[in-house]
Amino acid sequence: MNISEVIKDRGVVGAGGAGFPTHVKVCAEADTVIVNGAECEPLLAGDKFLMETAGEKVVMGLVYIMDACKAEKGFIALKRKYLPLFRVMAEAAAEKDNIEIFPMDDFYPAGDEFILVHEVTGRLVPEGGIPTQVGCIVDNVETVVNVLDAVMNNKPVTRRFLTCAGEVKTPSVIEAYIGTPINEIIRTCGGATVDNIAVLTGGPLMGCLETDLEAPVTKTMSGVIVLPGDHPAARKRTIPFEFMVKQSKSACCQCTYCTELCPRHLLGHRLEPHMIMRQISYGIDVPSRTIENAFLCSGCGLCGVYACVMGLSPGVINQKIKEKFSKIRFKPDFPLRDISVSDLKDYRRVPAGRVLERLGLAKYAAVNLKRGVSNNPGRVEILLKQHTGMPSIPVVKAGDVVSSGTLIADIPAGALGAKIHSSIDGRVTHVDEERILISNLDRN
Numbered sequence: 001m002n003i004s005e006v007i008k009d010r011g012v013v014g015a016g017g018a019g020f021p022t023h024v025k026v027c028a029e030a031d032t033v034i035v036n037g038a039e040c041e042p043l044l045a046g047d048k049f050l051m052e053t054a055g056e057k058v059v060m061g062l063v064y065i066m067d068a069c070k071a072e073k074g075f076i077a078l079k080r081k082y083l084p085l086f087r088v089m090a091e092a093a094a095e096k097d098n099i100e101i102f103p104m105d106d107f108y109p110a111g112d113e114f115i116l117v118h119e120v121t122g123r124l125v126p127e128g129g130i131p132t133q134v135g136c137i138v139d140n141v142e143t144v145v146n147v148l149d150a151v152m153n154n155k156p157v158t159r160r161f162l163t164c165a166g167e168v169k170t171p172s173v174i175e176a177y178i179g180t181p182i183n184e185i186i187r188t189c190g191g192a193t194v195d196n197i198a199v200l201t202g203g204p205l206m207g208c209l210e211t212d213l214e215a216p217v218t219k220t221m222s223g224v225i226v227l228p229g230d231h232p233a234a235r236k237r238t239i240p241f242e243f244m245v246k247q248s249k250s251a252c253c254q255c256t257y258c259t260e261l262c263p264r265h266l267l268g269h270r271l272e273p274h275m276i277m278r279q280i281s282y283g284i285d286v287p288s289r290t291i292e293n294a295f296l297c298s299g300c301g302l303c304g305v306y307a308c309v310m311g312l313s314p315g316v317i318n319q320k321i322k323e324k325f326s327k328i329r330f331k332p333d334f335p336l337r338d339i340s341v342s343d344l345k346d347y348r349r350v351p352a353g354r355v356l357e358r359l360g361l362a363k364y365a366a367v368n369l370k371r372g373v374s375n376n377p378g379r380v381e382i383l384l385k386q387h388t389g390m391p392s393i394p395v396v397k398a399g400d401v402v403s404s405g406t407l408i409a410d411i412p413a414g415a416l417g418a419k420i421h422s423s424i425d426g427r428v429t430h431v432d433e434e435r436i437l438i439s440n441l442d443r444n
């Protein structure tokens with residue numbers, strides 16, 4: 001098997017975002033591979049933990065990816081403020097002439113892959129494009145480690161490192177079994193410290209509000225952020241879209257700050273959130289060119305959290321517009337055109353610490369995280385769609401006995417997708433088109 005087939009066989013997907021299947025990504029032609037070690041969402045620390053404890057694995061995983069896509073150059077991009085980590089990674093990569101540790105400033109969103117590509121190579125990903133169009137592959141730290149484990153250790157993806165932070169007794173970086181219920185993760189961290197909690201999965205800016213605490217950990221879940229139920233970061237996520245539109249119509253003063261600070265706008269993309277806010281007053285049923293530009297939004301959330309003087313959320317509006325049009329399978333074309341970076345880009349960068357303060361989360365960042373906690377949940381619910389592409393097809397049935405690492409769901413023939421493996425030893429107790437439930441044998 002070549003490297004891409006091994007990666008496919010072990011179910012590796014992008015651990016930092018939408019879960020794009022890595023075996024497809026590494027087949028692209030690229031001269032440069034960038035490991036995204038910026039971990040720019042506040043409070044998250046899983047990637048830093050991995051680099052601290054498994055720096056050599058990150059370097060070796062990068063070498064395998066570079067081999068697979070025949071890239072000449074590899075970079076590991078890190079914020080320069082993590083000086084000790086910088087030294088660890090520099091040491092791990094010391095023998096590799098074609099791998100460099102790339103220092104980044106501490107701004108948000110330093111980990112946006114378009115920004116990363118521009119920072120590291122000076123190349124601009126076109127509007128509506130992807131990094132491979134400019135010869136780059138960007139992979140998250142945990143993805144790279146999973147590639148190494150797949151190729152060297154024959155290990156499928158059955159666990160993931162996630163940060164459980166906020167209102168829990170012992171905020172921790174946890175090595176979680178895929179399929180663990182979220183409330184089990186919170187229990188592992190000593191339980192919640194307040195009665196009424198709201199839980200965000202992912203980071204505090206780009207994560208989602210999760211109301212079902214039985215919902216399982218997936219291959220892409222980087223964080224479980226526990227907040228007081230009435231925390232603004234949680235409350236904002238409960239506002240219905242129609243109400244947001246009404247708010248925008250009545251409160252948007254067209255100050256343009258959201259556009260001026262928008263990181264994608266500053267890269268030269270024609271995304272102008274203030275124009276979208278103006279246009280939604282006329283309705284979005286017929287997508288005008290202005291509304292279509294919502295597809296250029298990365299969803300970083302900076303406009304809502306930091307820029308808007310009226311407390312509006314243009315980024316959330318953009319995501320809703322994208323969801324609405326994706327449902328009717330509408331995707332705009334963005335013809336290739338010359339773009340150039342704004343001269344003001346570096347002056348309009350927002351320090352990550354300021355974003356954290358605005359979010360009202362600074363007190364949670366000041367806490368030392370417990371590292372490397374792990375627990376076996378005894379039962380797991382493994383979703384069949386936790387990646388970009390088609391849901392996987394179960395290859396087990398209720399009653400089957402499986403081991404950690406057994407293939408339980410496969411990629412539909414000819415489709416984009418990812419294989420899924422059991423994360424624990426146990427018996428399959430339920431299979432449907434969305435999930436597979438597995439319990440430890442002693443629980444049966």
Ligand code: SF4
Binds near residue numbers: 257258273308311312
């Ligand atoms: S920053 Fe807020 S008020 Fe100003 S244009 Fe953007 S959405 Fe409107």
Ligand code: SF4
Binds near residue numbers: 261296302314
């Ligand atoms: S969320 Fe806001 S700031 Fe971020 S890319 Fe979208 S429009 Fe720009």
